[in-house]
Amino acid sequence: MNAPIHTPEGERELTILYRDEWLVAINKPSGLLVHRSPIDRHETRFAIQLLRDQIGQRVYPVHRLDKPTSGVLLFALDSDTARRLNQAWQMGQVSKHYVALVRGYLEPVDVDYPLRYQADKHGDAAGCDQPLQSAQTSFTPLAQTELPEAVDRYPTSRYSLVHCRPATGRKHQIRRHLKHLRHPIIGDPKYGKSVHNHFFARRFGADRLLLAATQLQLEHPLTGEPLVINAPIGGRFGQTIDTLGWRTSLPAPWRNTTHATG
Numbered sequence: 001m002n003a004p005i006h007t008p009e010g011e012r013e014l015t016i017l018y019r020d021e022w023l024v025a026i027n028k029p030s031g032l033l034v035h036r037s038p039i040d041r042h043e044t045r046f047a048i049q050l051l052r053d054q055i056g057q058r059v060y061p062v063h064r065l066d067k068p069t070s071g072v073l074l075f076a077l078d079s080d081t082a083r084r085l086n087q088a089w090q091m092g093q094v095s096k097h098y099v100a101l102v103r104g105y106l107e108p109v110d111v112d113y114p115l116r117y118q119a120d121k122h123g124d125a126a127g128c129d130q131p132l133q134s135a136q137t138s139f140t141p142l143a144q145t146e147l148p149e150a151v152d153r154y155p156t157s158r159y160s161l162v163h164c165r166p167a168t169g170r171k172h173q174i175r176r177h178l179k180h181l182r183h184p185i186i187g188d189p190k191y192g193k194s195v196h197n198h199f200f201a202r203r204f205g206a207d208r209l210l211l212a213a214t215q216l217q218l219e220h221p222l223t224g225e226p227l228v229i230n231a232p233i234g235g236r237f238g239q240t241i242d243t244l245g246w247r248t249s250l251p252a253p254w255r256n257t258t259h260a261t262g
Helices: 047-055 079-090 173-180 194-204 235-243
Strands: 015-019 023-028 070-076 095-103 109-112 136-147 157-166 211-219 226-230
Touching: 015 226, 023 047, 047 070, 070 079, 070 226, 079 211, 095 173, 095 235, 136 173, 157 173, 194 235
Parallel strands: 070 211
Antiparallel strands: 015 023, 023 070, 095 157, 095 211, 109 136, 136 157, 211 226
16 A cells, blocks of 8 residues: 655645556646746655655656646656657647636636746746747636625625636646736736735635646547546635535536545
């Protein structure tokens, strides 16, 4: 039996969502880096390392999630499978689904708004001279509420739970598109609004980015069969969804009754 893995939202093993002889997918907790990065030099725990130790074999990352984003994270178990998956990602053959909690009442909208690559302060090469890259995301509200709280300049405050479907994979794409729409994600320290972030941390204990990768759809790189991997939303995000009465607004595979993973 594997020893428990200490993850940022609790002391437990990483939750494995799918595994066969070529692939393994986990439900990454918020606050866990995928791999070592100069952005967080003090971090000593990474999804690659924890999963390798948990299953006892090398894993190959094929995509990434931001450190504060939770949800489906897929790895290959050999270099050839990793190459095939990377090609599928580059060719846009992987369908990605996310859920975010945002400020305001967001209406259904398809965003086609190009983004310039943004350099990290410590890690990435300079991005200021990079050209704009096409970026498309579809947003569909799942639930909305108006709270009798004067969080900002209005006597009440409105929020939406949103299904996000990025067609491209630019850095921070969902977060930046929602900022562009003036519906920033709650808990986003970079693109959000601090007064709403602080309110959710104080009122709901939701002191993280409320964005989760809930589903990947792709063709299995070896068998060719359709593969759908779902990640339930747990932890403080799941608890907040419950408190707002939105659990049944989520598709059933994205609900979580234990909130074990944030």
